[in-house]
Amino acid sequence: MAIVTQYYLVLSAAVFCIGVYGILTRSNALMFLMSVELLLNAANINLVAFSFYYGNLTGQVFTLFTMALAAAEVAVGIGIILVLYRNFEDIDVTKAATMRW
């Protein structure tokens, strides 16, 4: 017997909240990146769940794209983190606060 869709949605919401919580509380850039991955994956779970619920493959195909995008994003993000470390000898995002007015 199949698991009802609501559970997937609850899971997705929980993962999303964990991601948001991570972004709001952590100052380590790597943690940041991971939290962003959590947000993305929460969205992916939603897409797959609804795709399964409606019997339509579009959502799942879309998820593949999101995953590819996430991989690219991680590459860029880690690049930024490396540069951040070079300039500030730290990867604390609250310290790199010079890009403002």
Added chain:
Amino acid sequence: MAGAYDFVPAIAALPLLAFVVSLFFGQYLPRRGAEAGIVATAGSLVLSMWTALTVAGVTGSATTYNENLYTWVAGLADSAVTLRLGVLVDPLTALMLLIVSLISLLVHVFSLGYMNDEGETGLPRYYAGLGLFTASMLGFVFANNLLMAFMFFELVGLCSYLLIGFWFRDAGPPSAAKKAFLVTRFGDYFFLIGVVGVFATFGTGLFAPIEGAETLHSFPELAEEAIASGASEAGVQTFFGLGPEAWFTVLGLLVLGGVVGKSAQFPLHTWLPDAMEGPTPVSALIHAATMVAAGVYLVARMYGFYLLSPTALAIIALVGGFTALFAATMGVVKQELKQVLAYSTISQYGYMMLALGAGGYTAAVFHLTTHAVFKALLFLGAGSVIIAMHHEENMWTMGGLRERMPVTYYTFLSGSLALAGIVPFAGFWSKDEVLYEALIHGLGSEGSIGTLLLAGYAMGLLAVFFTAFYTFRMVFLTFHGKPRTDTARDPEPVRWNVKLPLAVLGIGAATVGFINMVPVKKVTGAEIDYLHKWLAHGGIELTTSEHYGELLHDVAHIEQAELGPLAPGAVSLLLALAGVGAAWTLYNVPEPEEHTDRLGGVKTLLMHNYYQDEYQVWLAQGVTVQLARAADKFDQGVVDGVVNGISSVSLFVGSRFRRIQSGVVVNYATLMTLSLVLLLLAFVVAGGVL
């Protein structure tokens, strides 16, 4: 075959070429650019003669020429104004071209003696200025529409600025140049409005109609039609609810503003005496043939328009008569040679305006001609004296120059006799005709116009005495008596290049009057009023003096009184002789005294030029500056204040608001999250889910 008229633009183009050559290559030429100027003006003179002969009907069949050569701004719509440059050649143009190019040539030759031989620096600039000056005046003379005339009019003003301020290292000339520029510009401002008014009213600025497949009408012609048959019939647009006559008077007076400025008429005459700071040949050019003549020439050029407005005519006559007397009295007390001549110039142009206002078109042109010759002569003679006196101009340091510089003396005497109006020198004939025309038209016309013309005549007649007096005071102080300084005992000799122009003009000053001896004609019946005939003929009927005579009679209602020319002529001659006699008794003595001291307070008044400068400076500083300051306050305070206020408010708000941009990524994330939550809550509440 190319006729003379095809070369008319070259009359102005040649001096323009000389301007370019002198300016850029003058320093490599042995005479620093004088060669270019002399060759160019000589060429202009030859072309002018050819043109005059063609107008006379000797070398061609067409006696007039009026063509548009270049369309400057083409109007697209049917009723749009098209701005063109063109050439108008009629007897008046031909005469003026001759005068201007002749005087300009002689001035160039004289400059060899006055500038080159004296070792002046900056000569290429000087000759370039002369060339441009001549070119702009010649262009002004053959302009066939009002806008083109205005453009060259302004160029003439610019050149006078450049040349009066030639010795820019001294204190005086730059200030005099600025004054000449500003005062004439004040008049030109009204002229500009007048030009715009004429174009708005008539849709054309042509002085004379152009015949062709489609006849282009001239504005005096349209104005005449509008007065005869109503404005709408003639397709003329008047403004401010004025009828055609009143509106044409307004237009005429606006254009007259420029004339008053350029021809140094009261109250805008103050620049001219100061302009004496420039080199003396330039003074000769400005006062004889170019700048000052431009104003009077403009009135003569559009005379058909002025004749439609008796009010404008009366104002012209009154301003002219008043200026003639007013300037002559100031000339009586001046001590510098060139100052006396400056005031005589203002006074003589007053006579021309008087003649124009009184309907004496031919008399005005005649006086313009003779004055150009004898005033150029007097200025060049003064230049010769100034060379001899090592640039000392005060007449009280001179005396006894008669024996030491005979050529200058006799030619200067010829010019002085002409200026004073002693028979048979040129000035007598022309001044006499001016006064005669003013008198007969004043007596013949009824109402206020007759009175005004007679008032102008009375002032002009009185000025004859003063003119003769100051002229001969000048002659006696300079050339007669005993030398009063060492320089006057041993003056520097002058060379051929000074004597030759003097000789040419000296003969001219004695003989030019013979072209128009109206009194002799009336007495003997001999047909010798050549200038009358010259101006009365021509292919363009609307610009002939015959047509002007009809207009004067039919439209302006200025009539002639029956009066023989002998009695008025005798009166003015007697007054002139009285002036000469007075000067003779007071100043033709070995050791003359300053008799003007006996005038007391009047002398102070005259020496200060009736405090004209003072009141104009007061007008500028007391009124205009205050007004400008108030306007500045309004601009800075109110207009800029509103703009600055708005911008400072947004600057302040921005400076407070930007503080939310902390640079810390976590804060942004927090804000985004909170906003999203708030947005969701808002949707939920608004959507009525809860």
